[in-house]
Amino acid sequence: MAKKTEATVEDKLRELYNLQLIDSRIDEIRNVRGELPLEVQDLEDEVEGLKTRLSKLDAHSDELSENIKSKKNLIEEAKALITKYTDQQKNVRNNREFNSLSKEMEFQELEMELAEKHIREFKAQIEQQKEVIDKSKKRLADKTDHLKHKKSELEEILKETQKEEENLMKMSEDHAKSIEERLIKAYTRIRTSVKNGLAVVPIERGASGGSYFTIPPQVQVEIASRKKIITDEHSGRILVDAALAYEQVEKMDKVFAKL
Numbered sequence: 068m069a070k071k072t073e074a075t076v077e078d079k080l081r082e083l084y085n086l087q088l089i090d091s092r093i094d095e096i097r098n099v100r101g102e103l104p105l106e107v108q109d110l111e112d113e114v115e116g117l118k119t120r121l122s123k124l125d126a127h128s129d130e131l132s133e134n135i136k137s138k139k140n141l142i143e144e145a146k147a148l149i150t151k152y153t154d155q156q157k158n159v160r161n162n163r164e165f166n167s168l169s170k171e172m173e174f175q176e177l178e179m180e181l182a183e184k185h186i187r188e189f190k191a192q193i194e195q196q197k198e199v200i201d202k203s204k205k206r207l208a209d210k211t212d213h214l215k216h217k218k219s220e221l222e223e224i225l226k227e228t229q230k231e232e233e234n235l236m237k238m239s240e241d242h243a244k245s246i247e248e249r250l251i252k253a254y255t256r257i258r259t260s261v262k263n264g265l266a267v268v269p270i271e272r273g274a275s276g277g278s279y280f281t282i283p284p285q286v287q288v289e290i291a292s293r294k295k296i297i298t299d300e301h302s303g304r305i306l307v308d309a310a311l312a313y314e315q316v317e318k319m320d321k322v323f324a325k326l
Contacts, residue, residue: 079250080311083267084267084311085242085318086243086254089235092323096235107214111214114214121207135190138185138189139182139186141178145175145182152168156168235326265304267304269308269312269313270282270290270309278304282299287308
């Protein structure tokens with residue numbers, strides 16, 4: 068049985084750079100979406116918040132209306148009692164009974180005045196709330212319309228990119244499995260620590276791609292020999308020579324075109 072040939076350093080560098088190209092492609096797709104998913108989520112939360120606020124305002128307005136009805140009933144009851152006491156005064160036997168009924172009538176009149184005062188206050192609150200409700204309804208309509216537009220925008224982008232992104236993610240997973248664990252760990256660590264997600268970069272005009280620190284000529288020769296994995300001393304990125312990078316970009320572009 069033939070012994071399995073161990074991957075050379077060059078093979079490992081090519082696979083690492085392929086993985087970088089795949090992951091960078093995924094990053095590009097996600098950058099196109101940008102903050103849109105978060106915008107949609109924020110708008111959905113805002114719309115729900117406005118609906119809850121409107122529901123509470125409507126419930127409070129209903130409560131105020133019920134309070135007005137209750138106070139009007141109290142006024143009618145007070146009027147009926149005053150009529151009753153007025154009739155009773157006609158048949159009293161002494162001043163004490165007359166004065167007692169007069170006090171009851173005065174109390175009912177005060178109750179009516181207080182109820183009318185409360186009714187005016189409740190009506191003023193309802194008017195104030197009506198303004199708030201109208202503004203909230205307009206804001207809700209505007210936000211709902213904006214949300215609909217943003218959702219449509221997001222759905223369109225997802226429709227265009229979702230399949231490609233899923234295929235690329237599967238490809239990324241498969242490529243990662245073909246690379247030895249210590250290199251994948253290093254790649255992931257570097258990729259998550261740099262802003263642009265570039266963990267493997269080519270030499271461009273004598274400098275490290277992505278950081279632009281000049282690479283000494285002797286180190287450039289070592290990188291071009293593809294005999295060992297070399298990292299940029301400034302950024303920690305894994306370095307490949309420009310020729311290898313060009314070859315892999317051409318190869319992967321053909322792969323991406325089929326997605």
